[in-house]
Amino acid sequence: MSAPKSDLYQEAIRKAMMGRAGNAPDASVVAKVTLDIWQQIAVGLAPVIGTRGVNVLFRRSLHLTGKAFPSIVIAGDHGDNAAMLGSLKSRLAGGETKDAVEASCALIVTFTELLSTMIGQSLTEKLLRPVWALPSPTSDQEIDS
Numbered sequence: 787m788s789a790p791k792s793d794l795y796q797e798a799i800r801k802a803m804m805g806r807a808g809n810a811p812d813a814s815v816v817a818k819v820t821l822d823i824w825q826q827i828a829v830g831l832a833p834v835i836g837t838r839g840v841n842v843l844f845r846r847s848l849h850l851t852g853k854a855f856p857s858i859v860i861a862g863d864h865g866d867n868a869a870m871l872g873s874l875k876s877r878l879a880g881g882e883t884k885d886a887v888e889a890s891c892a893l894i895v896t897f898t899e900l901l902s903t904m905i906g907q908s909l910t911e912k913l914l915r916p917v918w919a920l921p922s923p924t925s926d927q928e929i930d931s
Contacts, residue, residue: 817878
C-alpha cells in the first residue's frame with residue numbers, strides 16, 4: 787500500500803542520500819550518510835517532540851522496517867540510541883550497497899510517515915525540508931524563525 791506522500795518522501799530521501807553519497811558510493815558511505823541524516827533529523831526535531839520522542843519514533847521505525855529488511859534488525863534492548871545507531875551503521879556498512887540504500891531509504895520513509903501521523907504532514911515537511919535539501923555552495927539563504 788503506497789500512498790502518494792510515501793512516494794514523495796521516498797523520492798526526496800533517495801535524492802538527498804545519493805546527493806550526499808556521491809556518484810559511486812559503497813555500503814560504508816551509505817551507512818555514514820544515513821547516520822548523518824539521522825543526526826540532522828534528531829537535531830531538527832528534538833526541540834519540537836523532544837529527544838525522547840525522536841528516540842521512540844526511531845526505535846519504532848527500525849522495528850517496522852526490520853520486517854522488510856531483516857539485515858538491519860538489532861537484537862536486544864539497547865539502552866540508548868547511540869548504541870543502536872552504531873549497530874545500524876555497521877549492519878548497513880557490512881552489506882551490499884543496493885541493500886544498504888534500500889534499507890536506509892525505507893527506514894527514513896517509515897520514520898517520516900510515523901512523524902507525519904503524529905504532527906501532521908505539513909509540519910513534518912516543514913521541519914524536514916532542510917534535511918532533504920542538498921547543500922549548495924552558492925546558496926546563502928536561510929529560513930528565518
